[in-house]
Amino acid sequence: MEGMSGPYLIRGSVSLPEAELTWRFSRSSGPGGQHVNTSDSQVELRFDLARTEALPPVWKERALDRLAGRLVDGVVTVRASEHRSQWRNRETAAVRLAALLAEATAPPPKPRRPTRIPRGINERRLREKKQRSETKRGRSSRDWG
Numbered sequence: 001m002e003g004m005s006g007p008y009l010i011r012g013s014v015s016l017p018e019a020e021l022t023w024r025f026s027r028s029s030g031p032g033g034q035h036v037n038t039s040d041s042q043v044e045l046r047f048d049l050a051r052t053e054a055l056p057p058v059w060k061e062r063a064l065d066r067l068a069g070r071l072v073d074g075v076v077t078v079r080a081s082e083h084r085s086q087w088r089n090r091e092t093a094a095v096r097l098a099a100l101l102a103e104a105t106a107p108p109p110k111p112r113r114p115t116r117i118p119r120g121i122n123e124r125r126l127r128e129k130k131q132r133s134e135t136k137r138g139r140s141s142r143d144w145g
Contacts, residue, residue, distance in 0.1 A: 008098035010055075011105065016098055017054040022046040025086060042081040043089040045097055050074020059105035066104045076100065 007015035025040035049055075049063055049071060070076055078100065080093040 008094050010098050010101045014055060014059070016047070016094065016101070017052065020048060020052055020054060021094075021097075022048075023090070039086065041084060041086045041089055042079065043086060043093045045078045045080075045090075045093040046075050047078075047097055047101075048075050055101075055105065062106075063101060063104040067100070 007018070009015045022045070024044040024046070026042045026044070027040055049060070049067065051074065052060065055063065064071070064074070067076055076097070078093050078097045080089040080096065082092060083089050
C-alpha cells in the first residue's frame with residue numbers, strides 16, 4: 001500500500017508483518033455527511049496471533065495468554081470508524097493493533113520487594129495517635145457541670 005506509514009513497530013525491532021494483516025471494509029456509522037452511505041470507511045483489521053511467525057515465541061505465548069478474552073480462534077480484531085476517510089481509519093486501526101500487541105507482549109513487572117517501616121516512623125505515629133486521643137478525651141462532657 002503506498003501512502004501507508006510503513007511498518008508499525010510493536011517494540012524494539014519487531015513490527016507488524018504487512019503480509020499477515022487482513023483488512024475488511026464496511027460502511028461506517030460514524031461521521032461522513034452525504035458521502036457516508038456510499039463509502040466503506042469503517043476498517044476492521046485482523047491479525048492471526050496463533051499462527052504468526054513474526055513475534056518471538058516468548059512474546060507470542062505472553063500475548064496469547066493476556067489477550068485470551070479478545071481472541072476468536074487465535075485471531076485478534078481491531079475496528080476503527082472515527083474518521084471520515086478509510087485511509088485514516090486504516091492508520092488508526094494499525095496503530096491501535098500495534099499498541100495492543102506492545103502492551104500484551106511487555107515483560108511482567110518486577111516483583112515488589114517488601115521494605116520494613118523504620119521504627120522511628122512507627123513510634124512517631126503511635127505518639128501522635130496517643131496525643132490526639134488525649135485531646136479528644138479532654139473534650140468529653142463529663143467534667144462540665
